[in-house]
Amino acid sequence: MAPPTSPRADLGPPAPRDAGDDAAGLGRGRAAAFVAPALVLIAVFLVFPALWTLYLGTTDYRLTGIAASDPKFVGADNYGDVLGDGDFHRSLWLTLQFVVGSAVLGQTVLGFAIAWVMRDRRGLLRRLVEGLVLLAWILPGSVIAFLWIALLDRDGGTLNALLGTPGTAWLLDHPMACIVVFNIWRGTAFSMMLYGAAIGNVPPSHLETARLAGASTWQTLRDAVLPRIRGHVLTSLLLVSLWTFNDFTPFLITAGGPDGRSEIMSVYVYRTALGDGRLGFGAAISLIMILINLVIALLYLRALRDRSRKAAVA
């Protein structure tokens, strides 16, 4: 595309007040034209859908039938229906288990433990451990999902062969535990890298002092390490919670089943809106999810600000 020309940019040197700023002589007009495509794309495909949800959630929009072509305004009915829906309550509870169990506890504790154990190791073992943990994180979700289905398979799965428990249908008997463990496996890499970097910033002299004073590992962690990384803990907890809350990969493993026993929020919204075709109802859930995301993101930004303020004081 040809950006509209700005007279000032074309006619020699700009006014002096812009000299240090607009080094290539772009000018306001061209600058606006440069920003416009990105802003339009963001406005149409990111911001508009979110605002539109406000309206869609108040209609009886459906995927098929009369309400598909001519949706009616139903006010707050959808919100009342969602909040009164037993499946929604179950989904909320399962999501809480999923986020707290896999992200807040699982990934964080395991990631920190690996980072701590590997802190002063170099060489092959460290590369192997980090490589495997990272591989779990970077491989495509649908490949990983099948690997876990194969691992947990009732008849010939590797886990049953290893434990000597043939015929145990893990995904049917313990679907929630399966996706929680799966997500710990999938996402530990982030916590491992983050805490690895944070531990690396703890002055070695502090650790050395703790060692000479005969402090136990637990005491060292509590008194020398934790105070130094506290800011990172809160921000990373919020970040992994946000990601885990929005994760759709469990759908690829259990599809919410059996009987909705692993139907976390992301799967619930898919099932009601696109599976059952109740788009208005689904839009109401979408808005609730966006609001939950907003709360987590605002807490995150606040924690980030507190951290940088403390860093500025220190």
Place this chain on the structure above:
Amino acid sequence: MNETVREVLRRIGLATFVSAVLGFFSLPLLWLAFAPFDADPGISASLPEFTLHNFQLLMDNPYALASLRNSVLLAVGTAALVVTAAALAAYALSRVRVPGRDALLYVLLLLSSIITGTAAMVPIFLLAFNLHLVDSRLGVILVLTGGLLPAAIFLLKDFTDATPTSYEEAARVFGASPLQILRHVVVPVIRPGLATVTVWTVAQVWGDFLMPFLLLRDPDKAPASVIMYTFYTEGGQPDLPLISTFSLLYSLPVVLMYLFVSRRYGFRFHGGIKR
């Protein structure tokens, strides 16, 4: 004495923990390493009876290679759009004083992390439906671009802010037009930033399942993530030789990209916005 016992116990504990971690993280991956080369792959991981015949089966499957091509189309299309739009916007925001630009970026970044594909799947689906972008690759590309752009602009603006303006000023003294300066001075200087954003975008799109699953209907247009899912959810017994080789081929580019990036730039993928 007591010290020695404690030290020994500590070492045993450490070794147990490290072995458990290695076991936990490698166990699901074993199947991916062995099954593709096994003459008769089962669902459990076992040392293979070596063969490359499974890859022949992969070549013969009508959907497998076509879906990888679709993944490439989506990834390249999105990356081209994201990098171009983000570079233009980031440069202008970095060099030209626009009131409230920091607040704008901040808000956009916040929006992109809360309006995720999962949370907003209903309005995104309806938007694509009303714009006649359902079952269109362009629709998927546009939706993904909208979500990735804020972070890409943010990254590139950071990068541009860190480069001195003296090259641009010098070029200007010699009478280069603004667009010439952009092409011949700015682009080469921020090239590492452009490469970073490209790799990041390709990685995000390559693994993405939800958007193509939501927006594409025709299996001929489906990318590898969706075809992989249909391989094991549709039609009776899963075809293990096909699934295993396909998984390997589909995973390989991500691993190569990761190795390339960590070698070349010495940094790691950061999570960014997962959609």
